[in-house]
Structures are given as structure tokens and as C-alpha cells.
Amino acid sequence: NAGVTQTPKFQVLKTGQSMTLQCAQDMNHNSMYWYRQDPGMGLRLIYYSASEGTTDKGEVPNGYNVSRLNKREFSLRLESAAPSQTSVYFCASSSHQLIEAFFGQGTRLTVV
Amino acid sequence: TQLLEQSPQFLSIQEGENLTVYCNSSSVFSSLQWYRQEPGEGPVLLVTVVTGGEVKKLKRLTFQFGDARKDSSLHITAAQPGDTGLYLCAGGAGNNRKLIWGLGTSLAVNP
Numbered sequence: 001n002a003g004v005t006q007t008p009k010f011q012v013l014k015t016g017q018s019m020t021l022q023c024a025q026d027m028n029h030n031s032m033y034w035y036r037q038d039p040g041m042g043l044r045l046i047y048y049s050a051s052e053g054t055t056d057k058g059e060v061p062n063g064y065n066v067s068r069l070n071k072r073e074f075s076l077r078l079e080s081a082a083p084s085q086t087s088v089y090f091c092a093s094s095s096h097q098l099i100e101a102f103f104g105q106g107t108r109l110t111v112v
Numbered sequence: 113t114q115l116l117e118q119s120p121q122f123l124s125i126q127e128g129e130n131l132t133v134y135c136n137s138s139s140v141f142s143s144l145q146w147y148r149q150e151p152g153e154g155p156v157l158l159v160t161v162v163t164g165g166e167v168k169k170l171k172r173l174t175f176q177f178g179d180a181r182k183d184s185s186l187h188i189t190a191a192q193p194g195d196t197g198l199y200l201c202a203g204g205a206g207n208n209r210k211l212i213w214g215l216g217t218s219l220a221v222n223p
Contacts, residue, residue: 004154031209042215043155043200050209058210090154099204099211100145103154 002026006091006104013081013111021076021107023091031094032074033058033101034066036087043090049074081111115139116203118214126222128190133217135201136183142204144177144184145211149198191221 004025013019025032034046035058045058047066055066063085065077074093078085088108092101119134135144143162147155159168161177161184168175172195174187188195198218202211 033210040215043213045210048210092154094209099143099209100157100160101147101155101202101211102157106152106154 004091004093004102004104006089006107008107009105011107011109013078013109015082015111017081018077018079019081020078021089021091021109022073023075023104024073025091025093025102026072027093027095027102028071029093029095029102030071031099032068033092033094034064034074034076035090035092036060036085037090037106038087046076046089081109083111085109086111116201116212116214118199118201118217120217121215122218122220124220124222125191127192129221131188131191131219133186133188133199133219134183135185135214137203137212138182139203139205139212140181141212142181144181144204145202146175146184146186147200147202149200149216150196155198155200188219191219193221193223195219196221 007022030051033048035043049055049068052071067075088106091104094101117136145160146158149155159175164179164181166177172189176185198216200216201214
């Protein structure tokens, strides 16, 4: 079982460059999430999609956009990367009832 | 704003010791979850508790949900080096499909 798959695992960007982080889940979950994790800050929600066709802002949406391409896939785009976006990014999905989150392995992004 | 406060923030113990980690809030949650995260990996769900006063056991780990569903604890008996990691609690509330996360307890179990 693949679960939640994120690509890429590592990325280095120059300030101002753009990139898209890909996420796919094979658990038929309705909800998908993008988090960033920084030392001392915990997991912070960037965007989420409660169901296919909907997306909503989380705590820290500025500088990011998302697309819920279909039920399986939820991508995160950085249009113009900034050093403050250096972080570890996690995609997660959850079932309809208990919001139990299943996480991908993370993308370690460095913006120089 | 709903908050989940975890304590202690850091814990370093010797193999074989017992420990308890706490997750507290002033808000009521419909469910509360515990996750463990190892370096370089995403958090992995350990348990979900949904009923006030509920106690769940997972081998040497015991999880308890407070009667008022505002707090939870994780007790580890006879800790082992394999228990090392970041322990996160997360609460679900309302119908907005979002979890509220604690900052985590970083546990190191030394051989």
C-alpha cells in the first residue's frame, strides 16, 4: 500500500523561482492537506481540501496556491519562492469521519 | 482560537524508565489523536480517542482522554530506544475537517 506519496523529496530553489509539490493518495480519502513544519513552530496548515472540488486557506496560505486535481491528487505551488518558505512540507489525507491524518514522507525545500 | 499545549517539550530518559506526556486545552474536542514522528519521516498515527474518560492501550503505551474531552495523556511503560521520536497530539472539533496540533514532545530514550 503506497498511502500518501509526495514528490520531490528534496528541492533547492533560488529566490523567485517557482515550483509545484505533488501529492497523491490511494486510500480514497475525501480530505487532503498541506502543512509546513518548522523548528519550534510545529505543524502549520497551509491549505486544505475538505472534499474534491473545494479548497480553503489554513493558517499560513500567503505565497502558496493549491489545486485539487481530482480525488487522489492535491498539489501545492510556490509562484515566487522566498527564503522564508524554506521548510519541510507534508501532504496528508484523511477519511470522512474522524479526520485521522495519514502523512506523506515530506519534501525538504531550501530557498536560497 | 483553539490551542493544544503539550508538556514537557523535551524529555530525555534512560531505557526502562516510565514517562507521561500531557496534552491540554481549554477547548472541547470531538476526538483526539496521538502521532509519533521519527526524523526524516512524516507523523504516523498511534491512536484516536473519542469518548470522555476513554483509555486505550497499545503494547507499552497507554492513552487517556479526559472526562471533559479537553485533555489527554500518553504514558509509556519501560521505555525503549525505539520509542525515541517526536510525539504529537491533535484534536478534531466541529465540521471544518481541520485538526488542531500541539507543538510536540521530543523524547529521547538512551540505552
